[in-house]
Amino acid sequence: NEQDTKLFGLGTMLLRAVGLTRSSKTLLDNVYKRSYSKRMIPMTEVYPGTPVCSETQSEESKLHSIQLPNGLKMINLDTCYPSTSVGLCVKFGPSFESPENRSCAAVREKLSFLPTKSVSRDDISAAVDLCSLPPVAAGGRDSLFFSLCDDRDDRNVISDVIVAQTQRDCIVTEDEVEEAKKIVSFHRLMGVEIHSDAVCMESLYATAFGKDNPMGWGFDKESLERITVKDINNIQDNFFVANNMTLSATGVDHTEFMDRYGKVLSSIPENGPNKIVNPKPVYKGGLSKVLDLTDQVRADHRIAANDDHRAQAHVAIAWKSFPLNTREFYVAALLDSILGSGASFSTGGPGKGMFSFLSDFVMPNYPFFHNVRALHDATFFSGLFGLFSTIKNGNELMNATTVLIGTMQEMKNFNDEMAFKRAKNILKQKVCSTLELSDWLNEEMAKQLLFFDRFHPVTELA
Numbered sequence: 337n338e339q340d341t342k343l344f345g346l347g348t349m350l351l352r353a354v355g356l357t358r359s360s361k362t363l364l365d366n367v368y369k370r371s372y373s374k375r376m377i378p379m380t381e382v383y384p385g386t387p388v389c390s391e392t393q394s395e396e397s398k399l400h401s402i403q404l405p406n407g408l409k410m411i412n413l414d415t416c417y418p419s420t421s422v423g424l425c426v427k428f429g430p431s432f433e434s435p436e437n438r439s440c441a442a443v444r445e446k447l448s449f450l451p452t453k454s455v456s457r458d459d460i461s462a463a464v465d466l467c468s469l470p471p472v473a474a475g476g477r478d479s480l481f482f483s484l485c486d487d488r489d490d491r492n493v494i495s496d497v498i499v500a501q502t503q504r505d506c507i508v509t510e511d512e513v514e515e516a517k518k519i520v521s522f523h524r525l526m527g528v529e530i531h532s533d534a535v536c537m538e539s540l541y542a543t544a545f546g547k548d549n550p551m552g553w554g555f556d557k558e559s560l561e562r563i564t565v566k567d568i569n570n571i572q573d574n575f576f577v578a579n580n581m582t583l584s585a586t587g588v589d590h591t592e593f594m595d596r597y598g599k600v601l602s603s604i605p606e607n608g609p610n611k612i613v614n615p616k617p618v619y620k621g622g623l624s625k626v627l628d629l630t631d632q633v634r635a636d637h638r639i640a641a642n643d644d645h646r647a648q649a650h651v652a653i654a655w656k657s658f659p660l661n662t663r664e665f666y667v668a669a670l671l672d673s674i675l676g677s678g679a680s681f682s683t684g685g686p687g688k689g690m691f692s693f694l695s696d697f698v699m700p701n702y703p704f705f706h707n708v709r710a711l712h713d714a715t716f717f718s719g720l721f722g723l724f725s726t727i728k729n730g731n732e733l734m735n736a737t738t739v740l741i742g743t744m745q746e747m748k749n750f751n752d753e754m755a756f757k758r759a760k761n762i763l764k765q766k767v768c769s770t771l772e773l774s775d776w777l778n779e780e781m782a783k784q785l786l787f788f789d790r791f792h793p794v795t796e797l798a
Contacts, residue, residue, distance in 0.1 A: 400590040406606045408578035411781045411791055412585045412593065420491040420587040421774040422498045423483030425782035428575040431478045431550050431615040438559040440571050445475035446516035449482060450506040455496055463497045466490050472775055478715045481779050491588055499597050502581060502604055506572055510565050517560055524555045537713050540654045540720055543624040551617035551718060574608035584782035586774045617718040619656040649730040652711065653740050654722030660714050661788060668712055668721050673759040677709030691758060702739050704732040716787045764798045
């Protein structure tokens, strides 16, 4: 009708398609023929200068990877988008720590981008100010990842900062280390206050692998207080070495990048003074209890007590799962998708987690749950799988635990083919849509190359 014509005419819509093959153009042609417009305007007319990808150029043909003589690996996916993302992945995290350098990974993450003799603090500030997306400094249990994203015109500016992080002449002061330690401590405190995912997983890993194993190590205030500039420099010397790092980039010309930085990257030492030993997690299991904060701690950090919040309790159960380089990891990821999540209320209204097992069969039948969801965390050496829930109060602890264990036992008899296909499609969609983002794709490429010696494209993963 006339109103539809005004609202949904081609002039008021934008159809965005990425990765279409020649045969898929039939879809666009049909849309065009049924539209109200007599002429489809090419994108280059609307936005002059917009780059157009060649239809015959495959993703694989734009992917470049190289290993330098010193062992450093570089991977680059040259896209047609006008943005650039450059990242550095280092095989280091709590899993690689020793009693002498415990908590160093968290502090190094907060220090983020360090200056060197060739790249000053002002240079780093200018590069960060240019970035179209916030800078990334992400620490996992077995890796650190730093990246910057900006327009292609500024690719050399952000590349200078990232490449500088690979050098041994990084400059860090005692004041900066102390400030980073305060941030680590405060983030941990706030995590306990809201019982964040990070604190939950930390507690589960400590219970699963033991607090005497690096895989089970969590926040330790005494270790944090002992960290000095010397400890950070030792981390830089031992872990920021060629055999323990990968560089990744999207939207960068591979030849241009290597011409500019090849000599600098080739000069990085192959190994550090001390041999890096991969963690060997041994599953133990057990029970862990994380208590609420004391009133004194709340007062010291000006955290307001909330009686309603404190009345709630959180219950999580988990089992040892599979590392990332196994087929079983994908099975666990699919089980996570099948279980899904359920919540009694959300500000976005009903709908989140619809058609998942937990939403359909657990939440409606057990009113003492505020929410319940699947937990799946995997590293390159081990992993955990389980269920996390928030219940109305601690008196329902045994009931909640019984239901959670019973739910996992029911999965042994799961045979709903429709739910299985839906969960698989949801998982594929999440993987594909996530890796469309340049910073996520950049991190994925770097980690896969670092730990697996190759990159699995998103189509292969799906």
